[in-house]
Structure formats: C-alpha cells, structure tokens
Amino acid sequence: MQAYQFFCQNLILPLSDLILGQRVSKTLKQLREFQWNSLDKINSYRDRKVHLLLTKATERIPYYQDVMKTLNLRSNSMLSYDDLCRFPILEKQTIREQGDRLIDPRFTGRRYKMMSSGSTGVQTTVWSDIASMNEVYATQLLFWEWGGFKLADRHLQTGMSVDRGATKKLKDMIFRCNYFSAFGLTDKHLQLMLEQIDRKKIEFVFGYASSIYVLAKYLESIGETRQLRSVFTWGDSLFPNFRQVIERVFRCKVSDCYGLGEGLQCAAQCEIHDGLHEAMHGVVLEIVDSAGNPCPTGEIGRVIVTRLEHGCMPLIRYDTGDVASFLLDPCPCGRKLRLLSRIQGRATDIVSTPYGDRLIVHFFTQLFEMVPQIRQFQVRQEQPDRIRILYVASDRFEVGLLDGLKKQIQMNCKYPLQVDFVPVSDIPLERSNKRRFVISNVPL
C-alpha cells in the first residue's frame, strides 16, 4: 500500500467518520472479518438481527402493528428468522399508499431521502439513516476490495449526478475519484474520459454497465485498448456481450455489483468473478415466485430484500423488481456468503408463458446478436400467449431471416408462443436514457 493510501485508510477515513458522525471505518473492519465466518456464525448473527428488526418494527411502526394483527400474533417477543417469510412482501405501491405509517415515530436522528431508479416506471421514496448508510458505504468498499481496489486508488467513475456538490467534490479530490456524467456519451465526452485515464494513469473504472460498455466500444472503434486493473459495474444489466467487450478492451476482469438506489448494497462478485456474494451482514435476500413462495435453489424468481438495520423506516421483504436465482455450488474463494446468479434483468424484462417458460432478456440479446441485419429490436408482451418484436432493419435485411428467429424462439418454449414481427424506423430510448430490450406486462 502506498503512503497516501495508508494515510487515507488510517487517518482520513476515521477522521471523516468523526466529523460526519459515521462509522464506515469500523464497519469495514467488521465486514472484513465477517466475510470469512462459518455459515453457523453467519446464521446466528442473522437470527439475532432479524429478531431485533421484527420486534422493533412491530412495536413501533403503525403498518407493522396492523401486520401483527393480520398474522394473529399476540406477542412479538418470540419473532425469529423463520417468521420473516410470514411478513407481507413490501411492494412499491404499498410504500406510496402507507406513507408515514411506515416511519418510526420515535426516531430522532438524521434521515436521508433515497430514491429508486424508477426504471420500472414507478419511482419510490425510501428513508434511510446513518447506521444504514454506514453499512452501505462499508459494504461498497469491501466489494471494491474484492476487485483489487484500495481506498484512494486513482479511479474514474460514471454516474447520474451532473452537479456533484461541494462535499462530494472534496471527497472526490481526497479519494482521487475522477467523476463523469453517464449521460450524453458523445465521442467528445468519451475522448475526455480517455484523456483523463491516460493523464492520471487510472487503473480502475466504476459505473453503469452500459456507460462503460459505450466507452469500451468507442475505444475499440478507434482501434485502441487500455490496460486497467479492474472495472466495477452496477446500476443496469451487465449483458454477456457487454462484459466480453469491456474485458477485451480494458484487458482486465469486470466485477459486477448489485445495489439499489433505495440505499442498499445487496451482492457483488468476488475475485473468482462468478456468482455474486450476498451481503449477509447488512441484508437478507430471498428469491420468490409470483405467489411469493420461495423458489428452489437454481430457479429464477423475484429478488426480495430485507435490510437488517431497523433505521427510521424498516425495509422488510422489499420487492426490488429484479430477477435472479440462488446458485447451488459454493464459491471456490472460501467465503460462505450465499451466491446469487447475475441479475437477469427486471421482472418486466422477462417473457413468461402459460406453461411457465421464462425467456430472459439475455436470451433475446444473444439471439439478435447473431443477426447483424437487424439494427435494433424490442420484444413486447401484452398477452401471455404472444409477443410482438419491433425491429429496425439494416440495408442487408431479408425478410426470410425472421422465420429463422421465430423458430429459435419457439424451440426454447414449451408453450406454442405466437411471435409477430413489426418493422419500425426507430425504437425510442426510455426516459432514463436506457435501452429496454424486453417489455412485458404479463406477471412473472
């Protein structure tokens, strides 16, 4: 470790904790030990935390007092980890409807307003507190350590904010972050990023998978590569072809992280770069089917998250809208933290049929990757028995290609899915500037 990094790790971080009233440095030390705990130790920690969370929530939160009555619970003193699955799944809709009834009236500390990304079209406000934020910051630092990053290593980050604000700018300067907006990725903007990487000898790049993919594609188009040590992605789907291009162009591995704009760090890839380890110190993840029942390991379902810190607004069984599965095999790294598959997109990114077929977004992206005669596509499912595929044809397009695509799709479905193709001149981006490949209104 270089002298400056040692200084940041051992002096600046604890000092900023002291000034800001945080405990990031201490929490990070705890997490570094916790990650190597035995499964027994991890489970007994979580039993304790879930018991505290459920007890406090049912004592203090009006919404959870109602839940107690619905569940016919007279006393909350015996609530355990096994009771967690009896609690209702917290939908974004419920958060909007219940409003203040989800807030702890006795909470007196500082509250932080967090917003979901809104990529499902519904934006949700969730309140966080200092203890939950400590956990998030420390977990993020731990995830980055897994990818070889040390605090104050020079890095480039792409993000949502156009204006970083004075405190963040100061932090960027101290911790050597070069921040760029992930929007408006013109060649000029990308060129500026590259100049920064070269001038500052940057070895780590962080940000939205799609924005880093665009940067890598740009480099490739001008016939260049760069040698980085690690790339960290989050925020939107890291498609297999995104990963291939980024790893080829930056000549390093991509570590995918899974967090939520609502102020949660849920899982990330370790140095093995396979599944994503669940952040079991801070959250409980569940994978459930459309009826809310747990999916068997290996089966894809909705990701439900519980934040173990109670805070000012407990998040118990919050429906993320994302889709993934748990993996069966343990990770060769030796950590016992449960493994999650990569996030397979959002629930609305999956075509499902009456026979239970599930075609994930990656299925379609890989299929269409083989057909360069189609420039863009978007799959839309309004009814369970059929899909419409909008496509933008290139000059070399022949209509016969569509039969082949239809066969490929139908071969992967037990249900005789009707597939219609609709030629269009353009497929508009979402309001969030993201490209949606699949939009399904049929519940998973």
Ligand SMILES: [Zn+2]
């Ligand atoms: Zn691992």
